[in-house]
Amino acid sequence: MSLKIAFKSHNLLFRKQAGTSRGVLTSKNSRLIHITDTEKEGISGFGECGPLPGLSVDDIPDFDRQLQSVCDEFNAFDLEVFPFNLQIILDQLVPPHLPSVRFGIETALLDIMHGGRRIIFDNHFSAGQTGILMNGLIWMGSFEDMLQQAEEKLAQDFTTLKLKVGAIDFDKECAILQRIRERYPKKKITLRVDANGAFDGTNVSERLNRLGQYDLHSIEQPVMAGQHGLMKAVCALSPVPVALDEELIGIVGYREKFDLLKKINPHYIILKPSLLGGFQQTTEWIEIAVRLGINWWITSALESNIGLNAIAQYTASFNNPLPQGLGTGQLYQNNFDSPLVVRNGRLFYDNSLDWNLTW
Structure with missing residues (x-):
């Protein structure tokens, strides 16, 4: 070799x-x-x-x-x-x-x-035997556009929706959440929101209290990363469970990871292997989170089907029951044909389909 x-x-x-x-x-x-x-x-x-x-x-x-x-x-x-x-x-x-x-x-x-077959991790998922439960992602847009996206995801049998918030008028974002909740109570649809750090110390408390009215599963990164004192207080007082996302990026050392999670004590962490430095780094975060009693899920970060395939196969190795964030493969008009397919709110590896990769 x-x-x-x-x-x-x-x-x-x-x-x-x-x-x-x-x-x-x-x-x-x-x-x-x-x-x-x-x-x-x-x-x-x-x-x-x-x-x-x-x-x-x-x-x-x-x-x-x-x-x-x-x-x-x-x-x-x-x-x-x-x-x-x-x-x-x-x-x-x-x-x-x-x-x-x-x-x-x-x-x-x-x-x-693994023989150059696009099998990155050999498990039940890559063998085509099981699917991975996912959240349906709703991108930011106008009120009408976001509502239409939500309706489309629900029609595709997603039972967890994740909405991006923090860019359009906050009242309109709350109205979308209200509209979904009027039709689908908590026992039928799980709602997540992702603020991408859009709130700050002057408004985060008021906005989280408002969001708490909609029976949300979690909110990702409500304030910008690097404000550890503020984020610790937000996690302790928020009526909506808080998930760290951008907060983890750039932290490599095991002790640094441990100290961060122990200090902030979030309800969840969200792991993006391509932003964290691969699978070994991601596994370290998972091991520390488990030690500290923090739940986690894995999310793709706008990769093509090449990166998404690797992340999905890695994710399947853990049998995490939470919905994962792996629905980005359908975003692109020039993605690579692959065995990855979405059915009934789950991602599957369909071995009857082929890759079209050439070099």
């Missing part, structure tokens, strides 16, 4: 504009990772690096240059990969400030280790 790596850009185009509190998205540039084994013709592994503008640690101007530098160093060694040395390779070649690169290379190496 002698492994070689290369990458190329793929600009993902949204089917419709996606609104968040950080702006409207129309496209997202990802870099596809391709690892080949020079001794095994036709065997290759795929991964994906996709920093999110304004959010990822490695959203940097010279990202491609740094990624190329990692690839050059990778290719300078006569590498072989096995379960025992996978993390050694990643630790030696990928610096901590490039979490999406680590995620992409880790995915491609795991693919190679």
Whole structure:
């Protein structure tokens, strides 16, 4: 075995504009990772690096240059990969400030280790035997648009909806929640909201009290990350259970992770492997959360089906009963055909379907 790596850009185009509190998205540039084994013709592994503008640690101007530098160093060694040395390779070649690169290379190496079949984790999900329960994501938009999105998700048999809040008029966002609750009580539909840090110390208490009227499961990142004292107080006093999301990005050390969660003591944490530095880093967060009695779920971060596939297979390894945030595969008009399909509010890996990946 002698492994070689290369990458190329793929600009993902949204089917419709996606609104968040950080702006409207129309496209997202990802870099596809391709690892080949020079001794095994036709065997290759795929991964994906996709920093999110304004959010990822490695959203940097010279990202491609740094990624190329990692690839050059990778290719300078006569590498072989096995379960025992996978993390050694990643630790030696990928610096901590490039979490999406680590995620992409880790995915491609795991693919190679499983025979280059896009099986990243061999489990009941990747075997096509079980599906993963998901929340249906409602993007920010006008009142009418968000309400229409909610109706569409409910018609697709989603039992958990997640709404982005904090960008349009807050009264209108509350009206949407009220409209859904009038039709679907808590015992029928679970509602989550994601503020993406849109509230601040002057309004967070009042807004959380209002949101508490709608029997919400949780609110993600109500205030901007880095305000640990404020977030600790919010978690302690909020009538809506609080989930940390952006708060976790950029924290690499085990002790740092532990100290953060112990101090803030959130109800939930939300894990995005491509923003956190891959699966080993994500597993550390899960282990610490379990120790501290904090629940968790996993969310994709606008990856193509390459990254989403890896995250979904990883997620399935834990049998977490909470709805996961893995519904982004249908966002793009130029995504890669894959066995990933959504049925009745669950994500499945349908082995009767093929990948269309070429290099």
